[in-house]
Amino acid sequence: MIDPFTPFIEFGFMRRALAGCLALSVSAPPVGVFLMLRRMSLMSDAMAHAILPGAAAGFLVAGLSLPAMTVGGLVAGLVVALLAGAVTRSTVLREDASLAAFYLISLAGGVLLVSLRGSQVDLMHFLFGSVLALDDPTLYLLGGISTLTLLTLAVMYRPLVMECVDPVFLRSVSRAGGPVHLAFLGLVVVNLVGGFQALGTLLAVGLMLLPAVAARFWARDLGGTMAAAVLIACLSSVCGLGLSYRFDLPSGPAIVLTAGAFYLASMLAGPQGGLLRRLVRGGHLEA
Amino acid sequence: MSAGEPLPIRLHGLTLGYDRHPAVHHLDGTIRPGDLLALAGPNGAGKSTLLKGLIGEIPVLDGRIEAGGAIAYLPQADTIDRSFPLTVMDLAAMGLWRRLGPWRSLRRAEAGVREALATVGLSGFEARPIGTLSGGQLRRALFARLILQDCRTILLDEPFTAIDARTTEDLLGLVRRWHGEGRTVVAALHDFGQIRSHFPATLLLAREPVAWGPTAEVLSADNLARARRLSEAWDEEARPCDGSRHAAPSAAPVPPEVRPHRHAHGDGHRHDHPQGHDHPHETAA
Numbered sequence: 001m002i003d004p005f006t007p008f009i010e011f012g013f014m015r016r017a018l019a020g021c022l023a024l025s026v027s028a029p030p031v032g033v034f035l036m037l038r039r040m041s042l043m044s045d046a047m048a049h050a051i052l053p054g055a056a057a058g059f060l061v062a063g064l065s066l067p068a069m070t071v072g073g074l075v076a077g078l079v080v081a082l083l084a085g086a087v088t089r090s091t092v093l094r095e096d097a098s099l100a101a102f103y104l105i106s107l108a109g110g111v112l113l114v115s116l117r118g119s120q121v122d123l124m125h126f127l128f129g130s131v132l133a134l135d136d137p138t139l140y141l142l143g144g145i146s147t148l149t150l151l152t153l154a155v156m157y158r159p160l161v162m163e164c165v166d167p168v169f170l171r172s173v174s175r176a177g178g179p180v181h182l183a184f185l186g187l188v189v190v191n192l193v194g195g196f197q198a199l200g201t202l203l204a205v206g207l208m209l210l211p212a213v214a215a216r217f218w219a220r221d222l223g224g225t226m227a228a229a230v231l232i233a234c235l236s237s238v239c240g241l242g243l244s245y246r247f248d249l250p251s252g253p254a255i256v257l258t259a260g261a262f263y264l265a266s267m268l269a270g271p272q273g274g275l276l277r278r279l280v281r282g283g284h285l286e287a
Numbered sequence: 288m289s290a291g292e293p294l295p296i297r298l299h300g301l302t303l304g305y306d307r308h309p310a311v312h313h314l315d316g317t318i319r320p321g322d323l324l325a326l327a328g329p330n331g332a333g334k335s336t337l338l339k340g341l342i343g344e345i346p347v348l349d350g351r352i353e354a355g356g357a358i359a360y361l362p363q364a365d366t367i368d369r370s371f372p373l374t375v376m377d378l379a380a381m382g383l384w385r386r387l388g389p390w391r392s393l394r395r396a397e398a399g400v401r402e403a404l405a406t407v408g409l410s411g412f413e414a415r416p417i418g419t420l421s422g423g424q425l426r427r428a429l430f431a432r433l434i435l436q437d438c439r440t441i442l443l444d445e446p447f448t449a450i451d452a453r454t455t456e457d458l459l460g461l462v463r464r465w466h467g468e469g470r471t472v473v474a475a476l477h478d479f480g481q482i483r484s485h486f487p488a489t490l491l492l493a494r495e496p497v498a499w500g501p502t503a504e505v506l507s508a509d510n511l512a513r514a515r516r517l518s519e520a521w522d523e524e525a526r527p528c529d530g531s532r533h534a535a536p537s538a539a540p541v542p543p544e545v546r547p548h549r550h551a552h553g554d555g556h557r558h559d560h561p562q563g564h565d566h567p568h569e570t571a572a
Contacts, residue, residue: 037368037370037371037372155389155390156389157389158389158390159389161371161373161377162381162384164368164371165367165368165371165373165378165381165417166366166367166368166381167366168344168360168362168366169360169362169366169381169432170384171344172342172344172358172359172360173357173384173385173436174384176389219372220372220416221372221374221416222371222372222373225372
């Protein structure tokens with residue numbers, strides 16, 4: 001039996017992968033908790049796909065250049081988030097329907113754009129990321145995203161919570177609602193762009209949503225839920241990378257699958273509404 | 288009490304609505320500081336619309352609202368996401384937003400929040416998640432939030448709907464206390480008995496204003512019947528309103544004597560306050 005930390009000690013690329021994933025694990029899950037509580041989980045998935053054509057456009061212009069692909073992804077993600085909101089407000093379509101439409105268009109368009117210039121390998125890189133090949137600029141980007149996310153969440157925590165719980169009330173006392181909502185969407189996109197670098201378009205939401213959903217089974221209050229989500233994400237990163245090294249598995253899917261395993265385990269055994277808890281809860285209490 | 292000169296809310300030809308169909312049509316009048324005003328009328332009469340218009344939640348289609356100062360508002364159906372992991376304490380503390388803003392610490396204000404919760408009978412519920420409250424308890428918590436907002440003007444949209452008698456009684460006591468403190472309270476209500484016994488002034492709406500004045504005069508059988516008739520039609524084919532119908536009183540669907548009279552609080556009516564204070568309303572401007 002080898003020491004689970006050996007690969008991280010021996011190989012630089014594993015340390016880089018771990019550093020990148022931990023940076024993501026600290027910032028994406030709290031955003032995911034808010035997404036889940038606002039019932040926007042599927043929207044984040046759609047936005048993750050929306051990043052693809054932007055990043056692909058950057059790729060077409062500048063090849064595999066981090067700044068070009070990042071800027072392209074950011075712009076495309078924000079445009080789709082705003083467009084979906086605008087379509088919902090100004091037409092009869094509900095937001096989920098308009099998001100589904102946008103995300104199909106984006107995914108098809110993105111794959112087409114990448115294939116125009118790149119190879120199958122490039123396409124796989126776009127779809128599933130390249131967590132084992134994170135270079136310095138990418139690591140700085142992930143660290144920066146993490147820092148920005150935590151600071152922004154701290155600054156707008158109170159109005160953001162109010163916007164989630166009672167938007168009408170927030171509107172009646174303050175004009176912060178609109179900017180806070182936009183800033184939150186911005187955080188979602190920024191974190192998805194980070195996730196895109198490590199895990200690719202299709203799995204970028206993995207470290208954002210799975211830990212958040214799993215954490216709901218462990219904590220009652222918001223702070224506890226976010227802390228539990230970050231912890232689960234960090235554990236998933238370490239275990240997923242370790243497993244992928246040990247059994248020679250693709251790393252991105254290994255990390256997301258580990259997070260998925262944590263989710264299933266939490267759903268079964270979590271103290272807040274977990275299945276086992278419901279089965280064995282015994283008789284009802286005295287009124 | 289919050290600072291600031293109490294100001295009247297003046298409505299000038301106010302028209303509010305959805306999709307160009309007016310839900311409140313050409314409403315004129317003044318809600319004066321210290322008024323305890325009931326909004327009455329059938330479903331769809333525009334009561335909620337008027338309250339939403341007053342806080343700027345929906346845009347004004349025509350006319351204007353002159354209002355100063357902060358307004359506290361309790362919406363009709365709770366717009367609250369009760370599955371959100373938030374405590375009763377935090378929910379009530381939202382009322383402190385104007386004082387604390389996004390960053391100032393809640394610690395020093397905590398005693399005030401506890402006191403407000405005690406006032407509405409929710410002592411001991413501070414740490415409970417809002418998802419575990421009953422409908423009445425949640426309404427109490429929202430009243431605690433209104434207390435903490437400490438506004439000169441308080442708008443309540445059907446605050447006692449689906450609430451048991453005991454809770455209603457407690458919360459009505461709070462409304463009377465606000466009135467005693469000189470705050471303006473406007474409440475949309477369905478229960479005419481409640482309006483008659485607790486609200487000295489009433490505005491009867493049926494999209495058009497039907498009557499506005501002392502409750503006993505406004506809630507006459509004639510007015511109520513007219514309100515019902517007026518509110519039953521929603522005309523898909525309605526033509527754009529050119530205002531002429533309302534400019535000439537003779538052509539108006541509402542006879543002149545019950546046109547919203549310019550808030551004649553001065554003309555001799557007095558009402559009893561449970562607190563025993565008896566303020567003659569100053570003559571309306």
